[in-house]
Amino acid sequence: MYINGEFCDSEDGQTFMATDPANGEVIAEISKAGISDTKKSVDAARKAFDSGVWSGLSGEERSRILKQLVDKINENAEKLTGLEVKDSGSTVRKAGEDIFLSAKSLNYFSKAAAVNFNEDIPGLSKEGVSKNIIRYEPVGVCALIIPWNFPLKMAIWKLGPALAAGNTVILKPAMETSVTACELAKLISETEIPKGVVNIITGSGSVIGTELVKNPDVDKVGFTGSTEVGKIIMQNASSNLKKITLECGGKSANIVLDDADIEMSIDGAIYAAFYHQGQCCEGGTRLLLHEKIYDKFISGLKEKVERMKIGDPADKSVTVGPVVNQDQFDTVMKYIKTGIEEGAEILTGGKQSGSEGLFIEPTVFVNVENKMKIAQEEIFGPVLVVIKFKDDDEAVSIANDSVFGLAGAVWSGNDERALSIADKLRTGTVWINEYHLLSDRAPFGGYKQSGIGREFGTEGMKEYMEAKHIHIDEIKDRSKKPWYRTVVPKDS
Numbered sequence: 362m363y364i365n366g367e368f369c370d371s372e373d374g375q376t377f378m379a380t381d382p383a384n385g386e387v388i389a390e391i392s393k394a395g396i397s398d399t400k401k402s403v404d405a406a407r408k409a410f411d412s413g414v415w416s417g418l419s420g421e422e423r424s425r426i427l428k429q430l431v432d433k434i435n436e437n438a439e440k441l442t443g444l445e446v447k448d449s450g451s452t453v454r455k456a457g458e459d460i461f462l463s464a465k466s467l468n469y470f471s472k473a474a475a476v477n478f479n480e481d482i483p484g485l486s487k488e489g490v491s492k493n494i495i496r497y498e499p500v501g502v503c504a505l506i507i508p509w510n511f512p513l514k515m516a517i518w519k520l521g522p523a524l525a526a527g528n529t530v531i532l533k534p535a536m537e538t539s540v541t542a543c544e545l546a547k548l549i550s551e552t553e554i555p556k557g558v559v560n561i562i563t564g565s566g567s568v569i570g571t572e573l574v575k576n577p578d579v580d581k582v583g584f585t586g587s588t589e590v591g592k593i594i595m596q597n598a599s600s601n602l603k604k605i606t607l608e609c610g611g612k613s614a615n616i617v618l619d620d621a622d623i624e625m626s627i628d629g630a631i632y633a634a635f636y637h638q639g640q641c642c643e644g645g646t647r648l649l650l651h652e653k654i655y656d657k658f659i660s661g662l663k664e665k666v667e668r669m670k671i672g673d674p675a676d677k678s679v680t681v682g683p684v685v686n687q688d689q690f691d692t693v694m695k696y697i698k699t700g701i702e703e704g705a706e707i708l709t710g711g712k713q714s715g716s717e718g719l720f721i722e723p724t725v726f727v728n729v730e731n732k733m734k735i736a737q738e739e740i741f742g743p744v745l746v747v748i749k750f751k752d753d754d755e756a757v758s759i760a761n762d763s764v765f766g767l768a769g770a771v772w773s774g775n776d777e778r779a780l781s782i783a784d785k786l787r788t789g790t791v792w793i794n795e796y797h798l799l800s801d802r803a804p805f806g807g808y809k810q811s812g813i814g815r816e817f818g819t820e821g822m823k824e825y826m827e828a829k830h831i832h833i834d835e836i837k838d839r840s841k842k843p844w845y846r847t848v849v850p851k852d853s
């Protein structure tokens with residue numbers, strides 16, 4: 362672990378093993394923090410924040426230093442990619458993309474550090490005789506709690522804006538995938554980021570995660586993970602009314618209209634649903650097909666899904682790796698069983714692939730009704746459910762019939778028609794003829810139970826800032842103050 366600029370083990374010497382889900386091999390032994398280690402990391406972040414070593418630097422200076430970390434990530438891209446493949450079961454193509462995008466996003470945030478968000482606004486009184494400034498300041502000590510599906514990328518999505526804005530942080534990766542976060546600590550130690558500004562602790566969410574969320578010296582929690590844990594965090598963060606941003610689950614609708622390019626939208630549906638074995642919060646896990654193209658689409662989809670290559674994620678030609686761990690494997694298999702019991706029909710897949718490693722065949726269910734569990738709950742595995750609709754209004758109503766509201770897509774040859782659907786979807790992101798693609802400049806986050814707050818763009822930066830209004834009054838003569846005779850007694 363990395364606390365106050367020092368590498369350390371947990372105080373009580375406890376550890377846990379990082380394993381490779383493709384074959385069960387142990388790849389690293391990692392320190393398992395306890396409550397005292399967690400408190401130590403919070404103290405370090407608190408002292409570093411209060412001392413002003415980071416928040417007191419100019420934005421340009423923070424920008425220059427963060428750029429050093431961008432370069433370190435790029436220099437170590439190959440090593441980080443390899444570690445991500447072994448630790449998480451990401452295919453090498455996906456892991457390589459993750460590391461590239463991590464450096465790219467951090468570069469965006471390093472530039473954002475130098476942006477002046479402060480604003481001058483017009484005077485408040487009719488005469489305009491005051492200067493008004495809105496200043497954006499760091500929130501303080503931020504606990505950053507992240508999931509296992511995009512390990513380094515999620516770390517950067519949180520570290521980037523938090524550090525750019527001048528906060529100090531404690532990063533807690535998921536236990537399933539802590540290896541690249543540990544590697545990141547090494548890279549951070551080689552930059553000019555002052556000690557105590559970034560602390561990285563590894564261990565159990567329910568133990569040290571809870572401590573971070575309840576600790577009164579933590580000012581903000583940035584969380585990505587399940588909706589279930591998001592709700593617990595919201596409750597625990599209320600102890601000192603911490604600021605929170607929650608990026609939680611999804612069950613996004615991928616809508617294909619009757620005027621869509623069929624081949625492209627079949628590829629798009631596969632990409633939307635099965636990228637990283639379906640372990641993506643924004644995944645297009647409900648495929649909504651117009652009845653006119655349904656039969657043609659389904660037969661093309663079946664044929665292509667069955668041609669996907671499952672196997673060793675380190676092999677560049679493989680597109681389906683293992684799911685992250687045994688629990689996730691069991692959960693996915695249980696949902697497949699539930700789907701069958703609910704009366705849905707398996708078009709393809711539905712079984713474990715091979716006998717070694719946690720591989721599941723990409724699975725497509727047809728004859729699905731939107732009220733079924735497999736259409737309402739986030740499975741977070743390679744399972745796609747297909748629902749038929751007859752017109753655009755019905756597509757919108759099925760899409761919005763969900764407790765989630767993270768993302769979705771519309772495939773159509775007519776941008777205007779697609780846009781009128783996009784306008785009606787209650788989700789934070791809508792792609793038209795595309796999927797998964799995010800921009801560093803565009804806000805990302807959820808409506809409804811998909812979360813609170815946004816990441817990226819100006820919105821994302823402001824989640825890590827407090828807004829302060831400063832009013833400088835320019836009426837210097839006391840008798841000219843607008844309130845002069847309202848409250849103040851007459852001179853005697």
Ligand code: NAD
Binds near residue numbers: 585
């Ligand atoms: P999870 O909620 O189980 O865990 C996420 C993180 O929270 C981990 O670091 C975990 O250790 C920690 N944690 C667990 N219990 C905690 C507690 N009581 N207090 C504090 N921290 C705690 O999620 P996961 O299984 O790691 O990841 C999968 C989930 O993440 C999916 O639901 C997925 O949709 C979601 N996700 C969302 C986004 C998004 O941006 N919206 C992105 C990726 C993943």
Ligand code: MN
Binds near residue numbers: 379381447449538
């Ligand atoms: Mn692992």
